[in-house]
Amino acid sequence: MENYNNESNQGVQNAYSVSDPNKSVMSLGEWLITLIVMIIPCVNLIMMFVWGFGSGNENRKNFCRANLIMTAIQTILAVICYVVFAASFIAAMGY
Template sequence: MNPVETEQTAGYSNNVTPKTATDMSVGEWIITMLIMIIPIVNLVMLFIWGFGNPDPRRNYARASLIWMAISIGLIIIFYGVIFAFIFSLNSY
């Protein structure tokens, strides 16, 4: 029996989960963050991680893409309002 099984059989409620192969180390996350710094490459890698083979970064990639889409939508609305305001002043 491994230690997790012995604690569970003894009646202790220990929420210890063993580390699986899909967990990422700190070094792997540092490399991921370095990739996110590079323009265009970050967007391509987010799509690969988010919609490619199962990857531990899948939820991070999908959340980042959602935030990018929200940001782009807000920027378009903001500049649309600014341009509409500028063009409405020129009509006088």
């Protein structure tokens, strides 16, 4: 069996070491705070923009950006559904 911890792999290991606090893994407490803030109406949208485009933890930043994309998709689909149902209701009332 080969030993993969030789001198040539030291650069690779150092490149992936977590020295930047923005790239560290979020703790359970940080995730709980994030999810509790996401429950509060209006505050969650503001905090998604603040955390998604600010200079914070990369995990939270990616989570907030993905959440913003999903919120935009849901909003667009809801508007389309409302327009379709309103148009069908108006059409049904006309006959």
